[in-house]
Amino acid sequence: MTDQSKIIERLKEEKTFYLISHMLPDGDSIGSLLAMGEGLLKIGKNISLFTPGHIPRKYNFLTGTETVSHEVLIVDPDITTIVLDSSDLDRLGIFKEAVLNSKQIINIDHHVTNQRFGTLNLVDSSAAATGELVYSLLNELPVIITESIAESLYVAISTDTGSFKYTNTTPNTHRVVANLLEFGLNPGTLSQKMFDEKPLSFYILLKEALSSLEMYERRRVAVMTLSKDIRERSGATTDDLEGIVNYARNIEGVEMGILFYVEGNREVKVGFRSKRLDVSVLAGNLNGGGHTRAAGCRLDGDLETIKEKVIGESLKLLKELPA
Ligand SMILES: [Mn+2]
Structure with missing residues (x-):
């Protein structure tokens, strides 16, 4: 019996579930959480939804965001946690x-770096988004997919594929999304909300990031740096940081874009984006993780030392490509 069938069995048998997704919630984590939650609710399960940290404003229109708790409540270890x-x-x-105290953990994920911490694991790195895996689970349950479930899954998949542009986009991604569109979703309106509209604070950060641009190794590595000061002055949130590093990666001839972002006292966050290189390995070596073309890490120390080290490692990785 595969873990997927065991998960289906457990979802059918149990009555109550906790569902939780990762910190710094993104479209896939929120969309998957809400879709799975609503699906289970529809077949009579009791569910509680959690995320560490607030949900970015732009996702508030999704059905169920107001039911997601950000606090650790009294937790019963006998309840299965998804x-x-x-x-x-x-x-x-x-x-x-x-x-960790939960006796049963169902781990549903698509990161290559997933540590298979679950009692049952549905980990498939060929899926473009966790939303694709949730869709396949819901189809094996007696769940009737509603427009709001379809909308949450659409948001999950469209955001993790950068609007179906990233290399993780597969024929299956499009098949799943084609089925979701049958529920009457409006991809134009959704993509306006997900991708086009950004708060002014984002543009203030972008302006600063672009003016910090440095190029290395015959303009194949583009580096941007943001101070803590600019974040505070612009009123920007961590949501606003999403996507800024793409501007570095997207420069013609650049193989890798790197964003250094001073988070706190001696804490620096680093984002990597690449066109062909596997930056998940690079981030992994620096105690971070992520996807092949989009990864990141957090490091302690002063900015200049960290930059020197990270750029050095990046240039080593670049040697894997023909010059
Ligand atoms: Mn994801």
Whole structure:
């Protein structure tokens, strides 16, 4: 019996579930959480939804966001916990301990770096988004998919594929999305909300990031740096950071874009985006993780030392490509 069939059995048998997705919620983690939650609710299950940290404003229109709790409540270890879109338990932040105590953990994820921490694991790195895996599970349950479930899954899949542009987009991604569109979704309106509209604070950060641009190794590596000061002055949130590093990667001739972002006292966040290189390995070597073309890490120390080290490692990785 595959883990997928065991998961279906458990979802049918149990009455109550906790569902949780990772910190710094993104479209896939929220969409998968809400779709799975609503699906289980529709077949009479009791569910509680959690995310560590607030849900970015732009996802508030999705059905059920107001029911997601960000606090660790009294947790019953006998209740099966479903973890979505999280490569490891550290990404669950303040919920890590509670999840560790859970006797049954169902791990549903598509990160290559997933640590298979579940009692049951549905980990498939060929899926473009966790939303694709949730869709396949819901289809094996007696769940009737509603427009709001379809909308949450559409948001999950369209955001993790960068609007069906990233290399993780497969024929199956399009098949799943074609089925979701049958529920009357409006892809134009959704993509306006997901991709086009951004708060002014984003543009203030972008302006600063672009003016910090440095090029390395015959303009094949583009580096941007943001200070803590600009974040505070612009009123930007971590949501606004999403996507800024893409501007570095997208420069013609650049193989890798790197964003250094000073988070706190001696804490620096680094985002990597690439066209052909596997940056998940690079981030992994620096105690981070992520996807082949989009990864990141957090490092402690002063900015200049960290930059020197990270850029050095990046240039080593670049040697894998023909010059
Ligand atoms: Mn994902």
